[in-house]
Amino acid sequence: MSNRNTVALSNAALDCPKTFGLPHATAVRAGNLIYVSGLIAIDPVTGERAHGTTVSETTTILSNMAKILEDAGSSLGQVVKITVWLHSMLEQEDMAGAYKPFFPEAPPARTVCGARINYGMKVQIDCIAVSGA
Amino acid sequence: MRLTRTVHAPSNPMLNVSARQARPHSPCVRAGDYVFVSGMVPVSPETGERTQGPIADQVETVLANMQHLLESNGWSLDQIVRLNITLADLLHADDMWRVFRKFFPDNPPAATLIGMQLSFGNLVEIECTAYVGEG
Numbered sequence: 001m002s003n004r005n006t007v008a009l010s011n012a013a014l015d016c017p018k019t020f021g022l023p024h025a026t027a028v029r030a031g032n033l034i035y036v037s038g039l040i041a042i043d044p045v046t047g048e049r050a051h052g053t054t055v056s057e058t059t060t061i062l063s064n065m066a067k068i069l070e071d072a073g074s075s076l077g078q079v080v081k082i083t084v085w086l087h088s089m090l091e092q093e094d095m096a097g098a099y100k101p102f103f104p105e106a107p108p109a110r111t112v113c114g115a116r117i118n119y120g121m122k123v124q125i126d127c128i129a130v131s132g133a
Numbered sequence: 134m135r136l137t138r139t140v141h142a143p144s145n146p147m148l149n150v151s152a153r154q155a156r157p158h159s160p161c162v163r164a165g166d167y168v169f170v171s172g173m174v175p176v177s178p179e180t181g182e183r184t185q186g187p188i189a190d191q192v193e194t195v196l197a198n199m200q201h202l203l204e205s206n207g208w209s210l211d212q213i214v215r216l217n218i219t220l221a222d223l224l225h226a227d228d229m230w231r232v233f234r235k236f237f238p239d240n241p242p243a244a245t246l247i248g249m250q251l252s253f254g255n256l257v258e259i260e261c262t263a264y265v266g267e268g
Contacts (some may be wrong), residue, residue: 003264003266003267004211004212004214004264006240022230022240022244023230023233023234023237024216024233024241024242024243024244025240025241025242025243025244026243027243027267028214028242028268030166030167030264031166031213031264031266033167033214033260033264035214035215035242035243036243037215037243037245038244038245038246038247044142066143083245085178085247094240101146105165113247115247115248115249116223116247116248116249117223117248118223118226118246118248124245124247125213126243128215
């Protein structure tokens with residue numbers, strides 16, 4: 001068995017690449033690490049994009065990321081590196097306020113960067129996590 | 134345990150942008166079972182010069198050169214676990230994915246796409262991480 005596996009998602013609505021016909025995986029496990037693709041805010045019930053504020057999009061993304069990591073046998077507490085792209089760095093404080101409750105202790109290394117995000121989303125977040133809950 | 138860290142280059146010296154342009158970085162670095170590839174922009178394997186052109190050509194060149202870099206060291210594209218794709222213009226996303234699909238037809242890696250200003254008028258830059266461990 002290969003040590004590089006696509007993570008099977010329990011909620012198909014979170015499989016954004018499949019929903020939108022993109023040729024990449026949502027998350028891939030390699031050895032003891034799990035690589036999660038850049039996530040945008042997706043409604044976990046409908047699978048549709050959930051455009052909103054920087055706060056609402058950050059909350060939606062990290063809630064979905066928690067589920068994806070659980071499907072990979074990991075958790076937000078196991079994230080080692082996270083990258084956040086914002087459509088405007090002026091909204092960094094908004095993102096940070098919504099972000100903080102998800103990482104109450106020993107938060108991971110983080111990069112925040114201003115960039116253009118596809119489909120007019122305000123936030124995109126990817127991460128690398130280690131296995132284990 | 135001390136993790137070994139080794140620097141690796143493509144066998145075609147024209148594609149070693151780090152060395153040719155005297156940049157203080159390496160084409161890729163292996164740390165334990167993982168390989169970290171620097172951001173790659175379209176460069177001609179014949180001349181070593183930047184290749185401007187349509188986005189599909191630029192993506193094709195970058196991914197072909199990435200394949201060469203990995204295969205030069207006994208690795209392969211299907212060991213890539215995650216790519217970070219930067220486009221100068223997000224309107225090129227569909228064309229980028231069309232070419233991407235040819236290189237990763239089965240069990241594709243995780244990927245992140247962003248739009249950002251790139252140097253030298255390049256339309257695309259791609260970096261990746263590969264897992265080259267046992268199994």
